[in-house]
Amino acid sequence: MPNERAHLWSERLKLVSYCPLCETRSRPVEARVVGEDGETQLLHITCRKCHGSVLALVLVNRVGASSVGVVTDLIYDDVIRFRERRPVSLDDVLDMHEQLARPLSEWLDSTLKAIPERARRPRRPSGTLKSPRG
Incomplete structure (x- = not known):
């Protein structure tokens, strides 16, 4: 065999x-x-x-x-x-369809509200960190 x-x-x-x-x-x-x-x-x-x-x-x-x-x-x-993830359900498809049918500005607003506040804070551009020595 x-x-x-x-x-x-x-x-x-x-x-x-x-x-x-x-x-x-x-x-x-x-x-x-x-x-x-x-x-x-x-x-x-x-x-x-x-x-x-x-x-x-x-x-x-x-x-x-x-x-x-x-x-x-x-x-x-x-x-x-x-x-290994759960299969996409019919409800998932319908929810996505509803999301995509909304005006873009509404979708962006609701998406941004779902992001935790600390993740939305502006970050310093790389290379602009201040030295501990001042």
Whole structure:
């Protein structure tokens, strides 16, 4: 069985070895498993030439192989973090729709009110800190 698993992993990498961003085929890619279910794996793939990333759903079995991917700006750790968050609910979508339908000035006012006061204080431009010596 270990030989078969290695062969299936090799077939998965062949499917996803092409970078759609820089159109490179020959350079190795870095592929990390995000999740799996049976014969299907979700992979985060990074091109070592252009450093672009793709999330690919890959299915390899004795009958054949198939994959579908989407270009992403997420790094592997981002994918894991978002995967562990609660799903977006219908209420979340409706709330966002209502927020986006409001005039921009209202939206900015309510957003700024939600930020704690200390975070809204103007900061000194870098390089303007006074020396303790005066």
